[in-house]
Amino acid sequence: MREYVRMVILEFGLVEKVKEGGFEVAVGSSGTIRAIEKAVVSEGTEGHFERLCCGGDGEVERVRRERFFKRRSEFIVAGAVLLDEIFELLGIEEMEVSGYGLGEGIVADSLAKVFDGYDLNANARWRSVVRLAMRFNNKKRVKAGAQCASIAKDIFEGLRKCDKLDNNQVKLIASFEDKDLEYLEAACLLHNIGHFTSKKGYHKQSCHIIMNGDHLYGYSTDEIKLIALLTRFHRKKFPRSHHAFLEEFPEQAKQKFRVLCAIMRLSVILQQNDCVNLRGVDFFHSYEGFKLVIKEARDQPYLPGSSQPTLDNIEAELEKELEHFKKIFKQELLVVGSSSSSNDRKDKFTCERDADHL
Structure with missing residues (x-):
């Protein structure tokens, strides 16, 4: 035989x-x-x-x-x-x-x-992302990653809508596709898996696990690297366009990466700091520039002596990310916290400082 x-x-x-x-x-x-x-x-x-x-x-x-x-x-x-x-x-x-x-x-x-546009690998890819997140994270961190992905998606979709407006007010540096959103959501879900080894420098560990673990299926080598680098740069220093990690990417991919990175960093800040009782965000363009409206849950109970969190609690961290945002998009971003409670309280914070350098 x-x-x-x-x-x-x-x-x-x-x-x-x-x-x-x-x-x-x-x-x-x-x-x-x-x-x-x-x-x-x-x-x-x-x-x-x-x-x-x-x-x-x-x-x-x-x-x-x-x-x-x-x-x-x-x-x-x-x-x-x-x-x-x-x-x-x-x-x-x-x-x-x-x-x-x-x-x-x-x-x-x-x-x-x-069906036009049907992706044979989409389900397999996303299952491998979720499986990796659940392997290295506890339930609390998985939930945090999912919340971060939800915020990032709202911002991403808002930017795409702004880009399609025929008013010449908004012109993104690169056109975005559904796969770019998939990379962003995957990175958000996986950004904290490095906590499995250590809290210190966990963003680098997250990148290492994704790059070297053969955990993600259906993605090309470049796609895996992009997702890994998004987790690597979701905190600390913002990546320059000529960063050594990005040398192998074509110019358009570098531009897309920095946009996705700006979105992800902003999403992580809003999620991690629990600045408001977040139930979603709206992102759109106005005469003032870009505007991010944080939709808060209805009145929440607080412990005696505690105060309701506001955007002022994360002013310093948020200011840095708004500087990065302005550097990438050439426009201001106004962040508005709008409560849906009866007193309709609003907190506003915007970065007025020019971002001369990163």
Whole structure:
């Protein structure tokens, strides 16, 4: 069987085609491969795999296979031999096993042909982001990341609407797509995973985990790097356009990165400091420039002697981010805290200082 399988593979020309194009990751996507993975993990690598491929024609091995592989027992040996030969001929040392098979792929491909803009990888990508966030964060930090992502989305969508206005008042330095929002939301959700190792310098640890952990699926190397760098620069120094970390990005990608970074830093400040009882934000353009209206929840109970938080509590931190915002967008940003309680209290804070340097 092994000789025949090898002959068919070589005649088909698969080896030459794959070696010519090359590959970074080998992914197996069939029920047979998942069954073989289960067997290898369950009973050890070499011994059990050899029994699957080479021997076991006796009654004992047949019963053993039927018990373990059930409906796949009749062709599991052939599948194991085929997989082993492919590994050897292509020089594969390890393989990622997909949770999906050919059937799911056909359905996804059909949806992509019917619906314009359908992204085959979107769900898989986002699941891997959520899985990584939950792996390294407790519930409190996951919730904080989700709140940060929600604020960032409101600002992002508001900016896109402003950019579409035909009044020549607003012109963003780069046009934005849905994928850019996906990168921003992913970075917001993952920005605090570095707390898993240490609170000090956690933003650098978050970046390191994303860049080096092979946790995110469906993203290109550049996309993963962009998400990681957003987590790296969500606090401390604001990145310059010619920063060493950004050298490999094209100019438009650098511009987009700095815009996304400005949005994310502002979102993190508003979320982390709990400056108001946040229930969402509105972002739009007015004659004064850009305006961010913080929608507060209705009257909340406070402990005796405590005061209701206002934007004044984070004036220093907010001022720095507004300077960065003005540097990027060439316009002021007015932040307005508007309570929906009966007294309709409003707090306003804006950065009037010119941002001459970062």
